[in-house]
Amino acid sequence: MKTAHAAGAYTADEMMTVTAARQLADGAVCFVGIGLPSAACNLARRTHAPELVLIYESGTVGARPRVLPLSIGDGELADTADCVVSLPEVFAHYLQRGRVDVGFLSAAQIDRHGNLNTTVIGSYARPAVRLPGSGGAPEIAAHAREVLVIMKQSPRSFVPRLDFLTSCGYLGGAGERSRAGFPGRGPRAVITDFGILRPHPETEELQLCAIYPGVTVDAVRAATGWPLGVAHDLQVLPAPQPADLDTLRELHAATRQTHAAAVRINLRTADAPASHPH
Numbered sequence: 596m597k598t599a600h601a602a603g604a605y606t607a608d609e610m611m612t613v614t615a616a617r618q619l620a621d622g623a624v625c626f627v628g629i630g631l632p633s634a635a636c637n638l639a640r641r642t643h644a645p646e647l648v649l650i651y652e653s654g655t656v657g658a659r660p661r662v663l664p665l666s667i668g669d670g671e672l673a674d675t676a677d678c679v680v681s682l683p684e685v686f687a688h689y690l691q692r693g694r695v696d697v698g699f700l701s702a703a704q705i706d707r708h709g710n711l712n713t714t715v716i717g718s719y720a721r722p723a724v725r726l727p728g729s730g731g732a733p734e735i736a737a738h739a740r741e742v743l744v745i746m747k748q749s750p751r752s753f754v755p756r757l758d759f760l761t762s763c764g765y766l767g768g769a770g771e772r773s774r775a776g777f778p779g780r781g782p783r784a785v786i787t788d789f790g791i792l793r794p795h796p797e798t799e800e801l802q803l804c805a806i807y808p809g810v811t812v813d814a815v816r817a818a819t820g821w822p823l824g825v826a827h828d829l830q831v832l833p834a835p836q837p838a839d840l841d842t843l844r845e846l847h848a849a850t851r852q853t854h855a856a857a858v859r860i861n862l863r864t865a866d867a868p869a870s871h872p873h
Contacts, residue, residue: 601681605840605864608788609835609843611745611747612684612789612830613638613793613835613840614786614807615635615699615786616635616638616644616743617634617639617643618743618786619635619636619639619697620644620647621647622646622647623696623697624650624827625648625650625695626650626689626690626697626698626699626731627695627699628699628701628730628732629665629667631701631746632699632700632701632743632745633637633664635699635745635761635786636649637649637841637845637846638843641842642838642839642842650689651664651667652682652685652730652731653672653679654682654684654685655667655672655673655676656678656680657676657678658672659676660675662846662854663846665854685731687697690731690738690739691734691738693738693740693778694702695735696740696805697741697743697777698735698738698739699742699743700736700745700762701745702744702761702762703716703724703726704751704753704757704782705801706756706757706821707755707801708764708765708767708768708794708801709742709782709785709794709801710760710762710765711757711760711762712726712728712734712757712760713727713728713729713761714729714759714761719759729762732761732762733761733762733763735762736763736781737762737763737777737778738778738781741781741782742783744784744785744786746785747787747788748818750817752817753820754820754821755790763775763777764782765781765799769799771799772799787818789806789814789840790806790810790815790832791809792804792823793826795824800824802823802826803815803824803825803829804828805829805831806830806831808831809834812825819843
């Protein structure tokens, strides 16, 4: 459900998406997932970062979708990409060789050190919910130069202990990620529907660094499953600009219209084989 903030005529989802888009620099190479990450990246590409290079796991490099894709296999991505490469090439040539500036991920659960779960809720052997799984997220979390995470915040999603560790953030913190040999810097920001969490420079535990207009620290702490620390220089982020909101809403409207249309497939029947005299 979308809830409008008292501070302005926009929703929490819109504030979160605009804030996430603001984290992306023009010209960056971004390995992006479907859903909220894709919305944020495509908003950034339509506003302040027109040269943002989007790579989707299906092998589309430099995709410029006109509407938000339904999945990584959406034909819109291949139709608008600079090139389409094989899955091994995406991971070996682009990601593992350090050519991806930003990995943009989401998850069902995150812990205080930015580790992610997209595998199961409950016991792995007898899960209450079996989630979509890892996909390429573990490799993205390990090899991207930095990672951004976008997800809605609640005690069910921001948990003291993951039900399953799918993708590594800072592991146990205090340098454990670096000692484990992961080349990327890890999650540099977690964007939620309340604000932004960033890792503490020493402990690497996520702390609240910025909140949205009208949001209180108590509300953020109540939505967190561990005792959340707050940065000394806590910021209040600016509200979305009208132009950003207009662009985002136009993108969502075009997406709804496109995906609501009937898909028609023309099947051509082969010509009947010529008859041959016996």
